[in-house]
Amino acid sequence: MSNPHLKAVPLEKSYRLLNHGPTVLVSARDQENTDVMAAAWACALEFQPAKVTVVLDKSTKTRKIIENSGYFALQVPTLKQLNMVQAVGTISMHDQPNKLEQCGVELFQFDQSDIPVVRGCAAWLLCELIPEPHNQQTHDLFIGKVIAAYADERVFRDGHWYYQDVEREWRSIHHIAGGHFYSIGDPVSADDID
């Protein structure tokens, strides 16, 4: 971790990193393998203790790695990373063992963690798997307890996103289907309501 802009986010505010529904990257490492995949079906589950859900298909290598290791990271990629996100979401490590290299994924680790995370994202949630065999087997649904969270202070600080103040390439991306995404737009605030 050498980027001075990466700052810890209080766990009780970490839900705000996912609340706008971005497509995320899921990363994990076990004793044999390291993989990264894309997931549109990730969501906050609880404020405190902070928890998240993510749907992981049985065909993915990342899922097996998480089942082995008990840890994973969710991270919020940016528009600049669009092609990489689409690539890691399309190519399987089962077919292409050098997938990460091929997709141009650069990994690093935060201090005091050995969960691999993807360089260049806007925010990261490090999670410990809460094993739930029924949810995992029946629904492909994995629940994680957030054990640390970080964001690049240039785009998220003091509990808020500042997408509107930085270059467009920082925007979160929101997959619809087949490689078609929307970027996040402009901030809007509800009027005060009595």
Added chain:
Amino acid sequence: MSNPHLKAVPLEKSYRLLNHGPTVLVSARDQENTDVMAAAWACALEFQPAKVTVVLDKSTKTRKIIENSGYFALQVPTLKQLNMVQAVGTISMHDQPNKLEQCGVELFQFDQSDIPVVRGCAAWLLCELIPEPHNQQTHDLFIGKVIAAYADERVFRDGHWYYQDVEREWRSIHHIAGGHFYSIGDPVSADDID
């Protein structure tokens, strides 16, 4: 249902109505009550049969109604409805029995359904609760099987959103915290990748 622009969406494509992570409205009716609340923590769970998840706090009336009735709708509101969404997400029917009137919510029903839905939204998913006591009690997590889906063809048709082709007031809204939202932005597509 009198709006000629509302068209059925094939169930296997209904996930695309939620895939970009919008804040949704949750509506339900039992023999005594009808309520609508806002939820940022809603997500697709399965393509086919189409399923969704939504987190419903124990303090909400809507949750109790869904537990009683076994049915609910998720709907994708628009920027034009921002104040209404914030209002139904802030005011509880426990405190204000005339909440829906106060918030300016207009309800209707689709043919062959008695699930109440909110007029003026961009899309609707009618759901049958799949009862899961552990998920509901431990995680406040409710799973629904999508039994019908509809969208306003002016903004979603042929399996795709067309936010970029209509007035900005149609955009989906994505809550961060405390009444601060982002609207969805522009379409972006990954390059073709071999």
